Amino acid sequence: MRFLFKTDYEDDIRLFPHSGYVVSYGSLFAVLLVAPYVLSSYLMSQLVFVCIYATVGVALLILTGFTGQASLGHAAFLAIGAYTAVYLQQFNVPFPVYFLAAGLLTGVIGALVGFPALRLQGIYLVIATISFAFIVEEILARWESVTNGNEGMRVKALSLFGTAVSRDSPAFYFLCLAVLVLTIVGTLNLLRSPTGRAFVAIRDSETAARSMGVNVALYKVKSFAISAAITGFAGVLFAHKLSFISPEMFTLQLSIEFIIVILIGGTFSLHGAVLGAIFIVMIDPFLTYLKDDMPGIIAGVAATLGAGKERAAHIQDGIAAFASLNGLKGAIYGVIIVLFVLFEPLGLYGRWLKIKLFFQLFPLYKRATFKRQKIYVKSERNR
Amino acid sequence: MSYFRAENLSLRFGGLKAVDAVSFAVEKGEILSIIGPNGAGKSSIFNLISRIYRPTSGRIFFEDQDITEEPPYDIARLGIARTFQNIELFENATVLSNLLVGRHRHSTTQLWQELLFLPSVRANEKVHRRRVEQVIEFLDLEAYRDKPISGLPYGVRKVIELARALCSEPKLILLDEPSSGLNVEETDDMSFWIRDMRRELGVTVLMVEHDMSLVNRVSDRVIALNYGRVLAMGSPAEVQQHPDVVAAYLGA
Amino acid sequence: MLDFVQQLVSGVALGCVYGLIALGFVLVYKATEVVNFAQGDLMMLGGFFAFTFIGMLGLNYWVGFAGAVAAMAAFGMLAERIVVRPILGYPQFSIIMATIGLGYFLRSVAGMIWGTDDFKIETPFSQGVLRLGSLVLAYDKLSVIAATIILCALLYLFFNKTTLGTAMRASSENMLAAYYMGIPVKRVVSIVWAISAAVATCAGVLLAPITFIHSNVGLVLGLKAFPAAVLGGFGSIPGAVVGGVLIGVIESMAGFYLPEGWKDVAPYLVLLAVLLLKPEGLFGLHVRKKV
Numbered sequence: 028m029r030f031l032f033k034t035d036y037e038d039d040i041r042l043f044p045h046s047g048y049v050v051s052y053g054s055l056f057a058v059l060l061v062a063p064y065v066l067s068s069y070l071m072s073q074l075v076f077v078c079i080y081a082t083v084g085v086a087l088l089i090l091t092g093f094t095g096q097a098s099l100g101h102a103a104f105l106a107i108g109a110y111t112a113v114y115l116q117q118f119n120v121p122f123p124v125y126f127l128a129a130g131l132l133t134g135v136i137g138a139l140v141g142f143p144a145l146r147l148q149g150i151y152l153v154i155a156t157i158s159f160a161f162i163v164e165e166i167l168a169r170w171e172s173v174t175n176g177n178e179g180m181r182v183k184a185l186s187l188f189g190t191a192v193s194r195d196s197p198a199f200y201f202l203c204l205a206v207l208v209l210t211i212v213g214t215l216n217l218l219r220s221p222t223g224r225a226f227v228a229i230r231d232s233e234t235a236a237r238s239m240g241v242n243v244a245l246y247k248v249k250s251f252a253i254s255a256a257i258t259g260f261a262g263v264l265f266a267h268k269l270s271f272i273s274p275e276m277f278t279l280q281l282s283i284e285f286i287i288v289i290l291i292g293g294t295f296s297l298h299g300a301v302l303g304a305i306f307i308v309m310i311d312p313f314l315t316y317l318k319d320d321m322p323g324i325i326a327g328v329a330a331t332l333g334a335g336k337e338r339a340a341h342i343q344d345g346i347a348a349f350a351s352l353n354g355l356k357g358a359i360y361g362v363i364i365v366l367f368v369l370f371e372p373l374g375l376y377g378r379w380l381k382i383k384l385f386f387q388l389f390p391l392y393k394r395a396t397f398k399r400q401k402i403y404v405k406s407e408r409n410r
Numbered sequence: 411m412s413y414f415r416a417e418n419l420s421l422r423f424g425g426l427k428a429v430d431a432v433s434f435a436v437e438k439g440e441i442l443s444i445i446g447p448n449g450a451g452k453s454s455i456f457n458l459i460s461r462i463y464r465p466t467s468g469r470i471f472f473e474d475q476d477i478t479e480e481p482p483y484d485i486a487r488l489g490i491a492r493t494f495q496n497i498e499l500f501e502n503a504t505v506l507s508n509l510l511v512g513r514h515r516h517s518t519t520q521l522w523q524e525l526l527f528l529p530s531v532r533a534n535e536k537v538h539r540r541r542v543e544q545v546i547e548f549l550d551l552e553a554y555r556d557k558p559i560s561g562l563p564y565g566v567r568k569v570i571e572l573a574r575a576l577c578s579e580p581k582l583i584l585l586d587e588p589s590s591g592l593n594v595e596e597t598d599d600m601s602f603w604i605r606d607m608r609r610e611l612g613v614t615v616l617m618v619e620h621d622m623s624l625v626n627r628v629s630d631r632v633i634a635l636n637y638g639r640v641l642a643m644g645s646p647a648e649v650q651q652h653p654d655v656v657a658a659y660l661g662a
Numbered sequence: 663m664l665d666f667v668q669q670l671v672s673g674v675a676l677g678c679v680y681g682l683i684a685l686g687f688v689l690v691y692k693a694t695e696v697v698n699f700a701q702g703d704l705m706m707l708g709g710f711f712a713f714t715f716i717g718m719l720g721l722n723y724w725v726g727f728a729g730a731v732a733a734m735a736a737f738g739m740l741a742e743r744i745v746v747r748p749i750l751g752y753p754q755f756s757i758i759m760a761t762i763g764l765g766y767f768l769r770s771v772a773g774m775i776w777g778t779d780d781f782k783i784e785t786p787f788s789q790g791v792l793r794l795g796s797l798v799l800a801y802d803k804l805s806v807i808a809a810t811i812i813l814c815a816l817l818y819l820f821f822n823k824t825t826l827g828t829a830m831r832a833s834s835e836n837m838l839a840a841y842y843m844g845i846p847v848k849r850v851v852s853i854v855w856a857i858s859a860a861v862a863t864c865a866g867v868l869l870a871p872i873t874f875i876h877s878n879v880g881l882v883l884g885l886k887a888f889p890a891a892v893l894g895g896f897g898s899i900p901g902a903v904v905g906g907v908l909i910g911v912i913e914s915m916a917g918f919y920l921p922e923g924w925k926d927v928a929p930y931l932v933l934l935a936v937l938l939l940k941p942e943g944l945f946g947l948h949v950r951k952k953v
Contacts, residue, residue: 036539039506040532097755143934146941149754150697154892155937157885158930165927213525220524220531221510221517224503228511231500238460238498239578240486240515249521279885283762290759295502354778354877357770364763368756369748 042215059204063197069312071200075268076308077301078203079261084288084300085210086257091286092294093223094250095230096144099282100156103163104255106277108133108262113180113272114173122187130260137255141248160282167274179273182266194268203264210257211297217253226250287360291367293374302375310363314356322346412471413438413614414582419468421454421638428454430638431468436582441608441615443625445649446635447658452618453495454638456584459616460485460492472582487515489581493571493588495618497564505554505562505570509545512577513538545576548610549603565596572603576611583607585617589624601627622650634658667797669918670911675803675872677910678810682865683887684894684902685817686858692834692897693854696746696757700765701862702884704741707768708734708863709875713781723785731863738859739852746855747848751837765881773877780874783867802871809868813861814903821899830854886913889933895943905944908932 031038031045043049063071083101090096108129115125140159147155167174174180185192185199192198217223225246228236233243266272284307292303326343330336349355371378385392412435421429429451436442444452457463459470461482469478472488480488491512500508516538519531546552549569554562559570568591575583588604589597601624607613619625625632625646632649634641642652649655686701698704711733715726745764749756790801821827833840833847841847866875873879890909894901909929917925936944 036536036543039539040535091755097758143938147937148941150758150896151892151937151941151943153697153758154888155934158889158934161885161930162927162934165923169923216527216531217524220519220527220535221514222521222524224507224511225514227503227507228500228514231502232498234462235494235498235500236511237462237482238486238492238494239511239574240483241511242481242483253521286759286762294755352774354770354773357766358774361763361765361767361770364766365745365760368760368763369745372749372752372756 040219042212063200068195071197072195072268073308073312075194075200075203075264077304078200078207079264079268080285080288080308081301081304082203082207082210082261082264083258083285084292084304085207085214085297086254086261087285087289088294088297088300089214089217089226089257090250090254092289092299093218093230094226094247096247096250097149097153098156098254099153099279099286100140100160100163101254101258101285102277102279102281103160104133104137104258105262105265105281106163106167106272106274107136107255108259109266109272109277110167110174110180110262111259112263112266113182116183122185126260126263129263130256133259133262134252134256137258138248138252140255141251144251145244145247157279157282160277160279164274164277167277174274177274179271182270182272184270185267194270199267203268206260206264207301210260211301214297222246222249287364289374290364291374293376295373296376298376298379299374302379306375310356310359314359318347318351412436413440413473414616415471416455416459417469417471419455419458419470420466421451421458421463422466427638429458429465432635432638432640433468434633434640434643436614436616438614439608439612440630441604441617441628443617443619443629443632443646444635445619445622445625445632445655446641449637450635450658451638452635453586455635456492456586456616456618459490459584486578486580489579490584491575491578491580491582492584493568493575493586495586495590497567497571499559499567499571499574501560502558504556504558505551506542506556508559508570509542509574509577510538512545512574513541515578516541541579542577545573548576548606549573564591565593568592568596568600572600576607576613579611580613582614582616585615585619587618587620589619589621597621597624600624604628664797665918668799669914671799671807672803673911673914674907675806675910676914677890677907678806678903679865679869679872679883679906680887680890680909681903681906682810682813682861682868683883684891684906685814685899686862686865687887687891688894688897688899688902689817689854689858689861691891692899693830694746694750694851695754695834696750696761697754697896698858699758699761699884700741700768700880701858702880702882702887703765703768703772704734704738704859704880705862705866705869705883706875706877706880707737707772707866708859709783709866709870709879710772710776710781711863712867712870713776713783713875716783717781727867730867731860734863735856735860738855738857738862741859742852742855747851750851765884769877769881776877778877780876782874783870785867785871806868806872809864810903813864814899817857817861817899826850826853886929889929892943893933893936895945898943898945901943901945 033039038044043052062074066074083105087098087101090098111129111132112125115128120128140156144152144155168177170176184194187202192202225236225241228239228241229243229246237243269276288303288307289300290303291306292299292301322343325346326339329342330339334342367374373380414436416435417433419429419432420427432451432455444455446452454463458465461480465478469476471477472490475488477485477488500511517534519534523531546555549572551569551573554566554570559567562570568588572585572588585604588600592600604615604617605628608615617629629646631644632646633643634649634652634655636658641654641658642649683701683705686704687698690696690698690701708730712726712730715721715729716723719726721729741764745760746757749760785802792799792801792804821831829840829845830850830853832843833845833850837847869875869883886909887906890906891902892905893908894903894905909932912928912932913925916928920928
């Protein structure tokens with residue numbers, strides 16, 4: 028176990044508390060830099076989605092994880108970012124301009140949503156954000172002069188400084204990665220300054236935050252605006268990656284997916300957003316793998332274990348039939364969510380911390396270290 | 411004019427008069443205690459001052475400024491900090507970040523500067539940290555600096571709440587039952603800190619308290635309340651011998 | 663005028679279904695402070711059970727109805743035992759996510775078992791109309807309204823007149839205190855889930871003549887029932903039904919009198935407007951934290 032000898036207040040402020048962080052994040056960064064030249068194009072494509080989902084995950088963490096304001100409407104913010112970009116693209120607005128414009132507009136709309144949300148709490152806020160998302164979806168479908176309605180809009184290829192950047196090129200991946208890294212750094216900066224602390228204060232006790240001079244309303248609106256703006260930026264990238272957008276891509280389902288990202292990753296740390304994004308995006312290739320290769324492998328195993336040829340073929344067919352069942356993805360989603368809530372409330376990042384601590388303290392690790400506090404339900408209506 | 415003044419303060423919940431035409435004044439550098447049986451309206455007065463409740467009638471003045479209509483977060487900016495009866499800490503944050511929230515009223519940086527963590531933000535952070543460290547030293551909290559609040563014992567939390575209030579460098583501090591839930595030793599510590607607070611930091615103290623020994627040790631003056639009305643006002647000894655106060659406590 | 667009444671009745675009928683699902687939300691919420699996002703899917707499952715009993719096994723409508731309700735009540739208890747009980751008392755957000763997960767699971771599994779087609783259940787009310795002068799009202803709609811009224815009355819009596827109902831209200835206020843007073847909190851919670859699943863099933867079966875049953879019906883209707891519950895102030899049983907009826911009427915009026923597209927949005931617009939003016943819904947209680 029490492030003991031830090033702190034000699035300066037700076038030691039508590041810096042992003043990398045000690046050299047170990049520099050080494051591990053440096054090597055991770057190096058891997059990410061060479062990834063496009065090593066991985067298959069399919070996996071690269073998934074990696075781009077990981078970046079986009081993680082960006083949205085960070086945005087959602089700011090709002091839900093740190094400020095404590097639940098939102099099931101982030102798909103709408105993503106949609107606003109995407110549509111703004113595609114709309115401006117028609118007028119030959121250069122990428123940097125419409126990228127910023129999309130973020131800015133989404134941020135403003137986020138703030139506007141934040142104002143009415145000030146008076147709402149818990150479940151009422153969840154419902155209000157769902158309603159907002161529905162209304163946005165319907166507007167996108169009906170405002171045909173701008174959004175082309177349910178027909179959807181084709182997204183022109185991204186052009187940066189005069190050169191076209193294909194959505195499958197390494198350059199586009201680096202762009203997404205850069206946006207993600209900048210988002211993370213910006214968020215970390217925020218968290219170590221007064222605004223971030225005010226967010227956390229609001230999450231834990233609005234009354235106390237107020238009595239310490241935090242303008243709760245202002246900071247909630249700020250949190251909404253920042254979260255929405257980041258999601259708007261991600262929306263631009265999302266539109267480019269898909270090269271076609273239509274209203275039915277931005278449904279409640281997508282908002283729930285974003286929530287799952289932070290839930291599975293862990294709601295208390297930015298690592299969670301990234302891990303959760305990896306998980307959610309990689310579930311598709313995993314299922315494809317399950318569908319294509321798993322039956323053969325299991326049949327092979329069965330054959331070597333002495334099952335007859337006919338038997339093995341039967342097993343293979345059975346598993347293939349199961350794996351290609353309609354809606355298997357949904358069922359797996361459901362089971363994963365429930366299992367995470369039940370057994371891994373701190374998410375993947377929490378699991379990582381537990382494993383790390385286990386080796387650091389070996390053989391003194393106590394299971395109770397991360398045990399969550401159970402409280403008896405007291406009516407929230409009296410809060 | 412007095413440093414802090416409440417004039418004819420009233421608060422009604424429906425037909426119930428929680429606070430009924432209460433007037434009092436606090437002089438600069440004074441330690442004033444409010445005592446009274448349960449439900450006498452002591453905490454309600456605090457909640458009126460920190461604007462959690464809106465008074466039905468009456469005015470509140472601080473440094474000759476009418477603060478009755480100020481929004482709650484501005485009360486702290488004017489230099490009035492408070493603690494809570496049942497502890498309102500930021501449970502899932504470390505002691506250090508709790509105390510840094512106490513510095514909130516002194517933060518001057520803009521959002522965009524914070525996003526980039528410009529040198530000015532960094533410099534400000536260090537100033538905040540230095541102040542917080544002074545408070546940590548003042549209240550002997552060194553051992554808990556990096557601990558999360560959840561998991562700390564009650565007595566320590568009570569001190570941390572006091573520390574958070576002190577971090578905002580208040581001119582007037584409102585202590586809502588500082589000794590409730592503390593053992594004898596911790597109460598002793600508390601009484602020293604309250605006196606030191608005035609002597610070393612020049613803070614004026616308004617305190618709601620049940621423990622008469624603490625009240626006697628630290629207060630310059632005492633106000634006794636019952637059913638939202640002022641029964642008596644004066645030195646601790648005077649108030650305790652006042653026949654109405656005795657009657658209120660003995661339930662006669 | 664005739665159109666208006668016709669729209670009003672079908673709006674009220676649809677609203678009653680919303681109200682019944684919302685009632686399920688409210689029951690569970692009142693007893694455990696859990697917002698059950700899978701309520702709509704319980705309704706869907708109830709509908710499928712009824713379809714299996716009546717449509718596939720050819721049982722009598724009433725027998726099939728009762729069978730579905732009983733089966734779903736048991737299923738509700740099971741879901742509570744497996745998914746909700748282990749996390750009771752943890753932050754609301756976790757529980758909401760768990761029920762969302764349950765909903766996903768139920769939808770997909772229903773899709774696997776019964777397929778993704780639409781199903782219709784034949785009921786005694788499917789045909790026939792009530793004629794009042796020139797006003798024509800379909801029995802299926804009237805049956806929904808009547809059933810809702812009966813169910814509400816039963817629930818009202820249950821909660822206010824029986825010991826078990828009182829115990830449920832007590833444990834919703836403060837579980838620990840209820841536990842100390844000798845109320846078997848766990849069993850109470852289980853029963854609440856059973857009741858709420860049973861109510862959802864009633865909604866599913868009653869809905870059958872009006873709409874088809876398919877695996878996503880729970881999601882679609884659940885998302886309408888939600889605004890209904892919130893509109894009514896989440897935690898108020900009459901509020902849920904009134905909220906449901908309001909949403910149903912708004913939807914059917916908007917569909918008839920306003921241009922296309924408003925039908926789906928109108929309930930949410932109304933909901934947002936109500937929340938802006940009354941953040942606790944129409945019948946909610948405003949209680950603030952004591953410090």
